[in-house]
Amino acid sequence: MEIFAILLKLVKKGAEADIYLTTWNGKKSILKIRKRKEYRNEILDNRIRTLRTVREATMISEVKQFGISTPLVYFVDSKKFEIYMQFVEGRLVRDLPSNMIIKTCEKIGKMVGTLHNNSIMHGDLTTSNFILLRNKLVILDFGLSQKTERIEDHAIDLRLFKEVLNSAHVEIVNKAWLSFLRGYGKIVGSQRRERVISQVSVIEKRGRYANVV
Secondary structure, three states: OOEEEEEEEEEOOOOOOEEEEEOEEEEEEEEEEOOOOOOOOOHHHHHHHHHHHHHHHHHHHHHHHOOOOOEEEEEEEEEEEEEEOOOOEEHHHHHHHHHHHHHHHHHHHHHHHHHOOOOOOOOOHHHHEEEEEHHHHEEEOOOOOEEEEEEEEHHHHHHHHHHHHHHHOOHHHHHHHHHHHHHHHHOHHHHHHHHHHHHHHHHHHHHHHHOOO
């Protein structure tokens, strides 16, 4: 079977990778290409991009066994640092009405709790990395994900999500955060949730101290 991929347009330029809208075997698709870091030695840079490309594709597929919805991975070219993925229809949670964002944050909390229960840190939890398709929530972008059981790493995930709510959804931040924590606690349990939240507070205090200094 012949495989065709036609580049259409740039969707997003990121620090680590560029995202393109394309087609794959006639299907609407997303192409993610990891970019060269000029400040790094070329051999080292190629190795890092190869490892991260393979790791991300593996993680996107692996989390499905935990009941997490992610895009299908169509093809990985580790030599070109490329991943072709399913284009997911739906709306970014970021763009939903405020009442829907609050409601959806509980589902996000459950999803993040499931990842953490399975020793996975997402690394880039923003409302732009979740798509709501009818009642189905899909999580995107595992480019910074890693395997870890450390409370602090899981707290970093929560801290980032809280920061995003505070900057992009300031009018609903408290309700959305509580909704997230409610969902998160339902999965990890109240004791684990409180340990992670406590570590979030520690991270926040470090940040405030650094800003003062």
